[in-house]
Amino acid sequence: MAPIGEIDTFIVDVPTIRPHVLAMTTMRHQSIVLVRIRDADGIEGVGEGTTIGGLSYGEESPESIKLAIDTYIAPILKTCDPTRVGLAMATIGKSVAGNHIAKCAVETALLDMAGRRLGIPVSELIGGGRVRDRLPVAWTLASGDTGRDIEEAERVLTARRHRIFKLKIGKHAVRDDVAHVAEIKRAIGDRGSVRVDVNQHWSEAQADLGMRMLQDAGVDLVEQPVRRGDISAMARLSAKHIIPLMADEALHGPLDAFAIASRAGARIFAVKIAQSGGLLPAHAVATIAQAAGVGLYGGTMLEAGVGTAASAHLCATLPSLEWGTELFGPLLLTEEILAEPLRYADFELEVPDGPGLGVTLDADRVDFYRRDRVAPRLHAVSERS
Numbered sequence: 001m002a003p004i005g006e007i008d009t010f011i012v013d014v015p016t017i018r019p020h021v022l023a024m025t026t027m028r029h030q031s032i033v034l035v036r037i038r039d040a041d042g043i044e045g046v047g048e049g050t051t052i053g054g055l056s057y058g059e060e061s062p063e064s065i066k067l068a069i070d071t072y073i074a075p076i077l078k079t080c081d082p083t084r085v086g087l088a089m090a091t092i093g094k095s096v097a098g099n100h101i102a103k104c105a106v107e108t109a110l111l112d113m114a115g116r117r118l119g120i121p122v123s124e125l126i127g128g129g130r131v132r133d134r135l136p137v138a139w140t141l142a143s144g145d146t147g148r149d150i151e152e153a154e155r156v157l158t159a160r161r162h163r164i165f166k167l168k169i170g171k172h173a174v175r176d177d178v179a180h181v182a183e184i185k186r187a188i189g190d191r192g193s194v195r196v197d198v199n200q201h202w203s204e205a206q207a208d209l210g211m212r213m214l215q216d217a218g219v220d221l222v223e224q225p226v227r228r229g230d231i232s233a234m235a236r237l238s239a240k241h242i243i244p245l246m247a248d249e250a251l252h253g254p255l256d257a258f259a260i261a262s263r264a265g266a267r268i269f270a271v272k273i274a275q276s277g278g279l280l281p282a283h284a285v286a287t288i289a290q291a292a293g294v295g296l297y298g299g300t301m302l303e304a305g306v307g308t309a310a311s312a313h314l315c316a317t318l319p320s321l322e323w324g325t326e327l328f329g330p331l332l333l334t335e336e337i338l339a340e341p342l343r344y345a346d347f348e349l350e351v352p353d354g355p356g357l358g359v360t361l362d363a364d365r366v367d368f369y370r371r372d373r374v375a376p377r378l379h380a381v382s383e384r385s
Ligand SMILES: O=C(O)C[C@H]1C=CC(=O)O1
Pocket: 052, 140, 142, 197, 199, 248, 299, 300, 301, 302, 326
């Protein structure tokens, strides 16, 4: 085996194309954590660990993801055989609890290296390999303004880029949020599927009212209406309403998947590689869902190109992906960090088919946007002094 030579982690801050208004925060930029691993033979892999809105979405922040990798994971990884991805991640897991997004970034980079070494796409290293080459992709309407959301929906429908729409609600009174959603659904009609994500902001009573009204408005699903730990409420809501409930924040890997599936807490799972702790545990989440008759959806943490490609490889291995995906992260950012962007066409994302993740970073752009960059002029000054 060629041992690991170098592990480089850095945060890249990229503006969003417009404010992205969620119940817990308004995003104006995305902070992407990238990890680049190189073995002694010079084979390189990249991974991404990205969350939403600093610490407002979950327990890991961009800064904590970088710190967990640099201080705790990297020293262990340097003792591991990088060709044995599952074993390396299990070794890390013995000394590092939680920190799923950091683990996802590292596992992604190891899988990218493994695929490049073997000359095959990452999807061929997961489960039984790839079963699809394209993935339906939703778009999130979250400008904070109903009229602007409708214009945006019209634009992407005409461009044949998206026909599944996720609306972020939970910030306003239930009836006001539902009125906003109903107006958008009326404008879109049968041309697209409209779903909502409440990001845990409703009580069970609010969810009861909201789910009934949303069903009447023609909405197709309600994502994580109540707080993530309340599987009992999720199960009661799932049993009571025809409109299906999708689990998102409640799902942090196979153990949660088993707990929710066995208590009938959700009829759909948003499978996220970041929240699950990597592509391999995310595949286990999907396997549990499929065994339990729970529908699948490919979720996102609004990752840029590397994380989105990694999620696409995982989703490409899932035999049934009834609810499609929302792997649109790079399209929400003003800057592309890949040398060649991912391809979106005919309402779908093409899963890259080159070795590893099948994507390459645009090194100059990444250097320009990385938070710890040292401007060339400052370099020159410090070298002189
Ligand atoms: O699902 C979430 O909660 C996070 C996210 C996914 C799409 C989007 O706009 O925000």
